[in-house]
Amino acid sequence: MTGVIALTRLEILRALRNRRVMFFTILYPTVLFLLTAGTAPASKMVDGTHLSLRTYFLIAYASFGALGAALTTNAQKIATERKEGWIRQLRLTALPGNGYVISKIASATLITIPAIAIVFIVGGSMGVHLSAAKWLAAFLVLWAGALAFTALGIAIGYGVPQDSVQIVTILVYVGGSFLGGQFFPLGGGALENVGKALPTYQVRQLAQDVITGAHVPSSGIAILIAWTVGASVLAARMYRRGVDAG
């Protein structure tokens, strides 16, 4: 266990030092949030709802930051470290067989915290007012929901050929955010119907429902859980395949 903790600690240190990670986790979501929410009038509502546009974007970009933190880092790092033989090298230590993956999950889960928090802090300073309980609830939903993205990142890192990892990651990252309503409210119609099948949409929607006190549809939770479990099974399978191939 001490080995897993030591590795996790080093993984977090590496992530904090990595400019790319900081960009996707902190800078990019915050800047996009400022550009969109900052230019919208404080009184403007999302069409057909009682939700202010600023609050909408607060949740949208906090979930976007969580997606970036959980997905992009792991996918890239795992692919590179597989190719470089680092994973093989770790298998020649007393580290438990799943220690590497555990450390990746743990570090992604921890790096997701500042990704969500920074958008919340900026949003709060821009005049989004929520009760402490709602801030906390929204945070916990986004944080737990990011597990689906962590699992997806690991599955991509292990399963996709190394030279395609970047493009696949960007596709999932941007495509998932576009259809998930991270960049703008989908406003019903075909786009939203497609989006509803995605974890990006469901995480955002769930956090939003928690804030507005709207009825939380169990189908949404089911879709999110299905993605998390499905991606985890896929990640585990890809991981085993990576192990057998050496």
Added chain:
Amino acid sequence: MTTGVRGGPGSAAVTFENVSKHYGQVKAVNELSLEIPQGRAVAFLGPNGAGKSTSIDMLLGLRKPSSGTIRVFGKGPHDAITAGHVGAMLQSGGLISDVTVRELLTLMTKLHPRPLPVDEVLKRANIADIAERKADKLSGGQTQRVRFAIAIAGDSDLIVLDEPTTGMDVENRQIFWQAMKAQAERGKTILFATHYLEEADQIADQVIVINKGRLLANGTVADIKAQAGFQKISFRLPGVTRDHLVMLPNVVSLEIISDRVQIQTSDSDKTFYSILDAGYRPEDIEITALGLEQAFVAITQQDNGADAPAAVVEDAR
């Protein structure tokens, strides 16, 4: 030297028992049996594709044998690694980004059941001067030395090195082998695969040669040279031509450069006596065993088919 003794004195560090590894139709390793006693420095030689890396991967538990048994200090490979018996440096691989050499090695010591102090590891691997550098921003030779440091981050009993000096310049290579010799003097068992046969010649107590996945030779450097069966006779004999010498017994190859004659023979005594019997009186005589490299080439060629050495003989005549 008792520091390295595990699993009782006299027990082998490594045992392969009829180990085979098949990839589809291809037999990468074929019924390989061998034993490595504790405390030896063992060179593991073989041409490209002989099955060296596959054997090492199986020894380290990275691949499973198709059949046969591998024991490392009396345990299965994976258990031996978990117990901290084995430190290994794989053939290739980079180091991870965004960490210093010291941080990386600190991690590796924490992943070992019997860790060494990080400063001691840095000293032993001769990398104290680059401890604060970023691990992914090193030269090829420095990277190899850090990878060696990873292999010795704990007090392992067996150190396995797969072509450790590939990509090192001469200076780095010397520094590296000094560090390795120091490990051997601590009573560690060392197994290294290499393409540089002079390294094996200088460092190894035992040489294992495999070819086409099978064991070809296993003994001391002198044993291997003897198994190759060739010696070299060199002398000066003014006015001599090929025709005079080519009919001598046991000659494998013959070379004459001005009046200097070089003969490879499978029996230096017989060849040399018949030179004298023929009435020649050569000068500046040297009779030497072949270098390990020539011996290695000879025995792998013999193994690759009877036609290969025959071609050498024909060439000589």
